[in-house]
Amino acid sequence: MKLKGAEIVWECLVREGVEVVFGYPGGANMPIYDAMLNYPVHHVLVRHEQGGAHMADGYARASGKVGVAMATSGPGATNLVTGIATAMMDSVPVVFITGQVAAHLIGGDAFQETDVTGITLPITKHNYLVTRAEEIAETIREAFYIAKSGRPGPVLIDICKNAQVESCEFAYPEEVKLPGYQPVTRSPRNLLDDAVALIEKAKKPIILCGHGVIMSNAEEELMQFAVKTQTPVASTLLGLGAFPASHELSLGMMGMHGEAYTNLAIQNSDLILAFGMRFDDRVTGTLKTYAPKAKKIHIEIDPSEVHKNVFVDVPLVGDVKTVVADLIPLVDEYDHDEWKQEINGWKNEADTRSIMNWEEDGRLYVAHLIADIWKATGGGAIVTTDVGQHQMWTAQYYQLEKPNRWITSGGAGTMGFGLPSAIGAWFAAKDQEIWAVAGDGGFQMTAAELTTAVQEGANVKVAIMNNSFLGMVRQWQEFFFEKRYSAVNMLAPDFVKLAEAHGVPAKRVTKREEVNEAIEWARSIKGPTVLEFRVEMEDAVYPMVPAGAALHEMIRRPVKA
Amino acid sequence: MNYTFIALVENKPGVLNRVASLFRRRNFNIESLAVGRTENPEVSRMTVVVDCPNGDVDAHRIEANLYKLVNVIDVQDVTHQPVVARDLALIKVRVGPERRAEVNGLAEIFRARIVDVAPDSVVVEITGTEDKIEGMIELLRPIGIVEMVRTGQISMTRGVHDGVRRMPGMESRRYEDVMDMAEMMP
Numbered sequence: 001m002k003l004k005g006a007e008i009v010w011e012c013l014v015r016e017g018v019e020v021v022f023g024y025p026g027g028a029n030m031p032i033y034d035a036m037l038n039y040p041v042h043h044v045l046v047r048h049e050q051g052g053a054h055m056a057d058g059y060a061r062a063s064g065k066v067g068v069a070m071a072t073s074g075p076g077a078t079n080l081v082t083g084i085a086t087a088m089m090d091s092v093p094v095v096f097i098t099g100q101v102a103a104h105l106i107g108g109d110a111f112q113e114t115d116v117t118g119i120t121l122p123i124t125k126h127n128y129l130v131t132r133a134e135e136i137a138e139t140i141r142e143a144f145y146i147a148k149s150g151r152p153g154p155v156l157i158d159i160c161k162n163a164q165v166e167s168c169e170f171a172y173p174e175e176v177k178l179p180g181y182q183p184v185t186r187s188p189r190n191l192l193d194d195a196v197a198l199i200e201k202a203k204k205p206i207i208l209c210g211h212g213v214i215m216s217n218a219e220e221e222l223m224q225f226a227v228k229t230q231t232p233v234a235s236t237l238l239g240l241g242a243f244p245a246s247h248e249l250s251l252g253m254m255g256m257h258g259e260a261y262t263n264l265a266i267q268n269s270d271l272i273l274a275f276g277m278r279f280d281d282r283v284t285g286t287l288k289t290y291a292p293k294a295k296k297i298h299i300e301i302d303p304s305e306v307h308k309n310v311f312v313d314v315p316l317v318g319d320v321k322t323v324v325a326d327l328i329p330l331v332d333e334y335d336h337d338e339w340k341q342e343i344n345g346w347k348n349e350a351d352t353r354s355i356m357n358w359e360e361d362g363r364l365y366v367a368h369l370i371a372d373i374w375k376a377t378g379g380g381a382i383v384t385t386d387v388g389q390h391q392m393w394t395a396q397y398y399q400l401e402k403p404n405r406w407i408t409s410g411g412a413g414t415m416g417f418g419l420p421s422a423i424g425a426w427f428a429a430k431d432q433e434i435w436a437v438a439g440d441g442g443f444q445m446t447a448a449e450l451t452t453a454v455q456e457g458a459n460v461k462v463a464i465m466n467n468s469f470l471g472m473v474r475q476w477q478e479f480f481f482e483k484r485y486s487a488v489n490m491l492a493p494d495f496v497k498l499a500e501a502h503g504v505p506a507k508r509v510t511k512r513e514e515v516n517e518a519i520e521w522a523r524s525i526k527g528p529t530v531l532e533f534r535v536e537m538e539d540a541v542y543p544m545v546p547a548g549a550a551l552h553e554m555i556r557r558p559v560k561a
Numbered sequence: 562m563n564y565t566f567i568a569l570v571e572n573k574p575g576v577l578n579r580v581a582s583l584f585r586r587r588n589f590n591i592e593s594l595a596v597g598r599t600e601n602p603e604v605s606r607m608t609v610v611v612d613c614p615n616g617d618v619d620a621h622r623i624e625a626n627l628y629k630l631v632n633v634i635d636v637q638d639v640t641h642q643p644v645v646a647r648d649l650a651l652i653k654v655r656v657g658p659e660r661r662a663e664v665n666g667l668a669e670i671f672r673a674r675i676v677d678v679a680p681d682s683v684v685v686e687i688t689g690t691e692d693k694i695e696g697m698i699e700l701l702r703p704i705g706i707v708e709m710v711r712t713g714q715i716s717m718t719r720g721v722h723d724g725v726r727r728m729p730g731m732e733s734r735r736y737e738d739v740m741d742m743a744e745m746m747p
Contacts, residue, residue: 121579122586126631129575146631180571180634304625307618 001171005133006035006164009097012140014039015172018068020059020427022052026072027112028099031164044427044456047448049076051420053083054446056094058421060087061407062382063428064217066147067094073101074112077158078119082414085123087154089411090238091215093147094154095140096124102162103131116158125153133166138173145176150183151302152215183301187316187323195297195314196330202271202295204339205231208254208283211238211410212276212301214403218321219243222275225324230336232343234262236277238410241400251343255283257392260353260543260554261346266291267552268342274298276320279309280411285551299323353542353557356397362512364535366390366465369515370397373435373463376519381433382425384408386418386442389471392541394437405432416445422460423453433523434459440466440492450502453528461522462504462530464495467537475540479555499530506530563592564620564640565716567724568607569599571632579630580607587626589619593648593713604634608715624727637724639716644724649712650694651676652685655705664704671697682707 003011009032013021020042025033036043046052049071056067071077077098087094101110117129126146128139136159143155199205213222219242226233226249233243234251243250251262263285266272272294277283284290287309298305298312299320306315316323351357355367370393373381383398384407385391391408400406407425409417422436443464453460465471470488477485499506505525509518509532522529542557570576577596584591593610613619620638627636656664657680664683668675673687687697691714698706718724 117575118578121582125629178631180628181631302625302629304622304629306625307621311618 001169002167003170004031004035004165004167005136005159006031007038008133008136008168008170009140009159009164010035010039010041011170012137012172013041013068016140016144017065020044021068021070022046022055022059022424023070024049024052024072024076026076026099028073028076028101028161029070029097029159029164030099031161032070032097032099032159042427044423044452046420046452048446049079050083050416051446051449051452053080053094053096054086054414054417054420055424055427055449056096057083057087057092058384058407058424059428060092060094060424061421062404062425064404065093065428066144067092067424068097069094070097072099072112073116074114076112077116078114081119081123082412084120084154084156086409086412086414086417088123088125090409091152091211092154093152095143095147096154096156098156098158099164100129100158100160103160104162106131106160116156120156123154124156125151127156128158130157130159130163133163133168136163137170141173142176142178146178146181150181151212184303184317185301185319185322186326187299187318191314191316192323192326192330195316195327198271198295198297198314199229199273199331203336204269204342205229205271205273205336206251206265206269207231207233207273207275208236208266208277209233209239209242209275210236210277212299212320213239213242216276216301216319216321218276218324219403221321221324221328225328225331228328228333229331230334230340231273232265232340234258234266236280236283236410237395237408238406239277240395241403241406244401245399246401253395255551256285256545257396257541257543258283259350259396260556261343261350263543263545263551263554264346265343266294267550269294272296274300274312275324276300278305281309284309285545285553286548289550291551353559355542355557358560360512364509364512364515364533365539366393366533366535367397368512369463369465369533369535370394370437372515373437373519374398376516376523377433377435381405381435382407382422382429384418384422384425384434384436386438387413387415387472388439388442389467389475389539389541390437390439390465392472415439415442418442419446419453419460419462420449422462423449423456423458426458426460430459434461436460436462438462438464439471440464440468440495441470441490443495444492447498450499450504450528450530454503457527459526460528462499462528464530464532465535466492466495466532467535467539468492469537472541474538475544478538478540479544480546495530495532504528504530506532508532508534510534562613562616563610564613564623564638565644565646565714566607566609566611566623566627567637567639567716568609568627568633569635570605570607570630571634572598572603572605573632576605576630576632577607579632580609580627583626583630584611587622589613589623595713595715597715608713610714621727637718637726639718639724642722642724643719644716645719646690646714646716647688648691648694648714649686649688650698651710652687652698652701652706653682653708654685654701655682655707657681660704664701667697667700673697
């Protein structure tokens with residue numbers, strides 16, 4: 001069957017199970033857009049390519065499938081960069097397809113020519129420059145395989161315009177031939193035995209659950225292992241939802257803004273079982289004093305993460321699901337009652353400081369608002385966030401029971417991520433309630449996607465936590481720069497009018513008693529809505545481990561007089 | 562300390578850039594990098610000498626990071642292995658007819674060759690270990706080196722032994738074996 005390159009693109013995408021792509025047309029990808037009309041794939045016209053990248057990312061995280069975003073060459077392609085880097089840092093499988101000038105023009109600084117493969121080399125798992133139609137099918141097949149397998153990540157395909165219009169014989173490649181790419185999925189028995197020996201000796205073990213658990217669908221294995229060995233489970237920011245927050249073994253989030261008792265448990269543990277996490281500096285604090293008494297077992301699909309930040313005693317390179325499933329029959333049952341009691345002691349102490357136990361004073365605290373949204377939605381919504389204080393409060397107070405419902409930019413910390421990723425998630429789960437929690441700063445970065453939401457009828461609820469500050473930077477300036485508030489005082493547009501200008505119903509909430517009514521109002525409307533909460537201006541996220549401090553040296557929330 | 566790695570990579574455009582970019586991004590300093598063909602037209606071979614201030618820890622990182630590149634087939638650390646290591650240098654020496662015999666004599670001692678003679682200079686070709694070449698350079702310098710070029714180190718293990726593969730599950734990744742593995746993939 002002879003097809004044009006542009007048609008081959010869609011033939012391949014359909015065979016890869018792609019139902020929706022997020023993109024923006026332009027000069028160098030017009031043949032692809034022309035061919036699109038003949039294929040059963042829904043295209044979402046975004047307002048900025050970055051929005052498209054985040055939507056594909058949100059779609060991938062909510063669906064567990066590969067997301068797809070498209071852009072033309074030059075500035076269209078470079079506008080994707082932030083979104084690509086975000087997907088890379090959080091290991092999200094997204095395939096990016098960009099247009100490129102004709103192959104014979106490459107290197108000549110042709111109109112809208114940019115070296116996109118060069119630019120994205122360090123922020124993609126792999127990338128391709130396709131100069132001939134004959135290469136397209138094999139490349140797309142490989143790209144999806146690479147994006148999804150091993151440690152997932154973004155793959156970019158830059159397709160020259162001539163390759164899109166030329167015709168060639170189309171055959172969908174049966175298999176992928178990548179001699180160098182062989183992800184290791186299973187750890188050898190002798191290393192499993194070494195791990196079991198450490199588990200047997202441990203009196204104070206703790207599981208650190210990361211994004212890898214969700215990426216490999218290892219939630220059941222994690223539950224079985226944790227229950228059988230009675231090992232408490234702490235979670236990274238991106239691991240939230242892999243283990244139900246209400247479970248008695250759940251310790252919630254660890255790290256810089258993790259629960260104080262969770263960090264204390266890590267520091268006092270004698271065995272760390274790291275499941276699909278990478279000892280990022282935001283979860284370890286300073287490495288010199290990190291979990292000094294603990295032996296460490298690291299289950300990780302990416303060999304380059306082993307010993308990268310923390311030297312581990314037993315590295316189990318492989319897929320978390322496979323490795324934990326292999327471990328479960330090898331370990332005995334334990335109770336670890338003393339250890340759990342010790343942790344409970346710290347937990348009770350933490351409860352006395354919790355803002356949730358404060359008496360209402362009529363003011364709006366984000367923690368309370370998140371808890372209200374959590375209650376109203378029964379804890380079952382998909383929640384996306386921007387980056388900053390509200391992100392941490394949402395991680396702390398939206399108690400997740402299930403995976404793939406927590407969509408946030410962890411590794412890159414990308415502001416403007418919340419709204420577009422929520423729209424993407426909606427395409428993956430149209431029957432689910434979706435809330436995008438944003439700050440006033442981040443929301444202004446990608447607010448234009450409100451119109452995309454309207455055009456698509458995306459049922460997403462945006463909650464803007466407006467404190468008229470870049471809150472997290474302000475918090476750091478408060479704690480570490482003697483309250484010299486430099487460039488954090490931020491004017492915002494009238495968010496209600498702005499939303500309404502986009503055609504989105506909106507409400508402003510300034511009083512505590514209006515909160516629940518507003519949340520219910522937003523929930524009752526089918527389609528996008530915006531709630532602007534005028535929140536307490538100078539509240540801080542607690543606990544906080546200052547950068548460079550030990551994990552247990554936390555700044556705690558002052559006990560309210 | 563310098564570590565020497567042998568990497569087999571797919572012979573595709575841009576692979577050298579990917580490897581070099583990886584070393585840059587991870588902040589490793591390349592001492593020498595030599596790339597060339599192999600007996601298999603689909604495979605290129607790189608010999609990379611890298612400064613590893615943290616010794617084996619860095620060596621492990623380098624190997625693991627190389628494997629992150631989709632086009633990298635096999636990585637071996639040959640630092641502590643018996644290897645044949647060679648560097649080739651062309652050295653142009655400013656020398657007139659009166660001292661040419663002296664240069665010729667030095668070349669003979671080092672088993673080097675004079676491959677070009679001009680009225681006021683000669684070009685010496687020397688292959689060998691880096692130490693040997695350094696030794697020759699030291700003796701030629703007082704006579705007057707005009708220009709010099711070196712290929713960088715290439716290495717091959719002696720006998721049929723491989724170098725060390727540090728990554729679990731990555732044993733024996735000769736290209737033929739890898740092709741078999743590819744057929745076993747889902």
